[in-house]
Amino acid sequence: MLPTEEAADLLALVRELADEQLLPQVDEAEAAARFPREVFTMLGRSGLLSLPYPEDFGGGAQPYEVYLQAVEEIARGWMSIAVGVSVHSLTAFPMATFGTPEQQERWLHGMLSGDQLGAYGLSEPQAGSDVASIRTRAVRDGDDYVLTGTKSWISHAGHADYYTIFARTSDDGGRGLSCFHVPAGTAGLGFAEPERKMGLHCDTVREVLLDNVRVPASHRIGEEGQGMPIALAALDAGRLGIAAAATGLAQRALEVATAYAQEREQFGRPVADNQGLAFLLADMAAAVGSARASYLHAARLKDAGQPHSQECSIAKLVATDAAMRVTTDAVQVLGGYGYTTDFPVERLMREAKVTQIFEGTNQIQRVVISRHLLTQPERT
Template identity: 40%
Template sequence: MDLALSDEQAAVQRLAAEFADREIVPFAREWDRAEQVDRSIVGRLGELGFLGMTIPEEYGGSGGDHLAYCLATEELGRGDSAVRGIVSVSLGLVAKSVAAHGTEEQKREWLPELTSGRALGCFALTEPGTGSDAANLTTRAVRDGGDWLLTGSKMFITNGTWADVALVFARTGEAGHRGVTAFLVPTGLPGFGRREVHGKLGLRGQATAELSLDDVRVPDSARLGAEGRGFSVAMSALAKGRMSVAAGCVGIIRACLDAAVRYAGEREQFGRPIASHQLVQELIADVSVDLDASRMLVWRVADLVDRGLPFAVESSTAKLFASEAAVRAANSALQVFGGYGYIDEYPVGKYLRDARVMTLYEGTSQIHKLLIGRALTGVSAF
């Protein structure tokens, strides 16, 4: 087992770290307060190749392996989880799905746009009434000659108001997962509506939307994968997407650790820095251990993906542990900061708010425990 990074991986890590320190960290609080990330950052992410990682160069991607992708995602998550989410969704869920399941025509049409940042994608699976129970979604696609008419609504869609294409999952057949089909839907089509969701606890800068589709017409060539195979497209995307979320959580934990160590060395109580108090060191040590454990779980998933081995359970494990660890880390960092951690002049309150949603999306912690339990016992407890 060799955990040393290759020269290429180390270069990607440095590039992402420099980008985060220069383009993200100085503006994260401002974006959080304004509830909007500066949209120009999308183009810069594309220019540096962060929106094309693991996508073949022939389609405009920047190539590389999944460990390098996780290293970059960690750095972006350290800077601002709202920015990390732009990449995780447009690249991790949409572009990678097109690369894996798309026709040659679909790849040529969409991948160069998505990987360059000229276009963004959103992943339209969750609905107002179906979150964890995604197999029972109610958005419908009905054939009309050689076209499809899509009608329904989607909720909590990252990049929703910014996206140029939505990967929409709709019911085309029987109840349950076998009746779901995936479609690549340009968001400018007649009948496609979107409303931004404001007042979120965390990820305030991220463009999160409710989408509405009212007889949105798309040709059959917009279908991604076979009819009735949309649910498997979604689940395969989410299995890799959970790796990306976990890597972003590693970034949050790192940011918490850095902030807590720095503040503990500066803040004095009882005539000495609080870093010299045993229980403060305990808080910091616990965060450090969670950081190492979370990162190793993420790296294991990336290694399995790159070697073409099964990884779904390991991805659930990494996402479950790292998301819960990020909440613990942010809570501990806030405790180190004391009352100052409770105001947004300091970053740890934002880390806690951002970390909390990580235990909810792309599978709640409870769903991942069920997935892991089913894999171990062979019994479905749903």
């Protein structure tokens, strides 16, 4: 049930776009590991890179439950693109939420226009889930900051128009981090070779190398030392994006497996007539439905202004574990064909694996969930 007719029309448009623009080219593009900048441009011009942000700055002013369902539909067509949409939204979140009116007026319009693509510089070689261990430093030098360090596993690195970078401005642990807006082309900003990954080959991921990168103090987002709260708030939103994308990935695997089971005949009848296989498809559908329900529940809490951090972690955990299970079962349904590149399910399975790892591993999600449970006051 969608909140408005406008939302229903929007999702119908995204579904049509996925069927007609994304699905026909995804296999070839992923095999070539080509960064699909033109697809992001097309999505931006369609207003799909800015859905959850205010209209005053060029956003779509859509509730999160609508934005996430759009991400799911995009992932159903092309997972690398859906991950990119989620990442780009993540990069704009600090500016939209913690930026000054002057910063928002200067930069947010471009971020949300579709003409620009962002990258999110949080993780480092020794600081993935442990954000407080970030070592990249930002040293104040007059009216500037000078940033030095290395960011790892950065989507869009080398292709982005700007980088949202978290760096250490003091040695006060998690309270010593700050957030910066770093435009592409800034002197000292460099990139390593792309990572050679199991899947998501169109999602270019590299190390970002900051060698005395000088930015004006006006490029700091929020106050000095506010970087950790900014990062954690953004990660809640990012985890929902990945949960929605994982659900779309699983939905596509279910569709392929169901169609194959209805068409493939063994012993003179479709293999779908085998109850064991039919029940496997039913379990896959239940997993997809549970994943969708979990991210929508968290999104509706977010839209209502209610606490939702625990529910974001639950959604990320449930949806990504479901994606891994559903895509693995889809390979099983297709049998030997599922293990070949002639069908998409082997690619979907490879792509599903990383969803259990990025935006906080699923082990970290369990830590977050358990801490919420164990620190809540007892009900009386």
